[in-house]
Amino acid sequence: MKEYRYKINGNLYKVAVGDVEENHVRVEVNGTAYVVELEKKKSPRIKPVLRTASTSPAAPPPAISRPAPIGGKSGVKSPLPGVILEIKVKEGDVVKRGQTLVVLEAMKMENDIKADRDGKVTAVKVSKGESILEGTDLVIIE
Template sequence: MKKYNIKINGTEYSVKIKNVENKIVNLTVNDVPYEVEVEGITTNPTRLTTKEIHKPTLQSIEPVIKPKISSGKAYELRSPLPGVVMELKVKEGDAVKAGQLLLVLEAMKMENNIESDRDGIIEKIKAYRGDAVLEGDVLLTIK
């Protein structure tokens, strides 16, 4: 496992890369597990080098970060960054499809659409309109 301390816009993050297989990287950011799809990896799937990392422009940033399923049967959707919940688009008991907009999170004066990456039923909403959340906080659970 490789460990990196990185700084983005003045905020420090501890990143641990667990493994790389094809285009999928399993890693943790501040101890929150993620599965990240990385375009353009051409090396051996077990080795990721810094030569493959490039500095993205704002136009090229398209997050593909998918939080992993936590322990238990329900999937916990966690906040990808600190911010304020601006709008909820679902309620408990709603059926959702992969790609469906679940909520809008304001972070650094930008609105970020948080979408479902799976089909399921909204089991529990844990962050409501106006709530301030930190990176990694559970926003809702999907069964």
């Protein structure tokens, strides 16, 4: 497995790239595993393109599949990428719907991530100062 460190918009990401099987690659970003689907290569077609300073080719983002929830438990996911500023709960805490679980800094703003249901916290999947991606499990509630 090859490991890389990327700094994107001031956030550090630790990326480990694993095995490639056909057009799927196993990737781990800050400890969260993903399967990335690579774009299939098409037969090349040569077509002249007149480029100006304002036009540049845009690469399509890779398709990412996230791990499925565990059993009857499900995670409260991050709605956007950012940095964890504060964790307001711990394992074993009983939470109510609407209670703030985590404070996430995204786009220079603090965002309260709240519980979507009543339940008991069975796992806290992030740590303070960690850079996370959209869709990352933050807290597991049973």
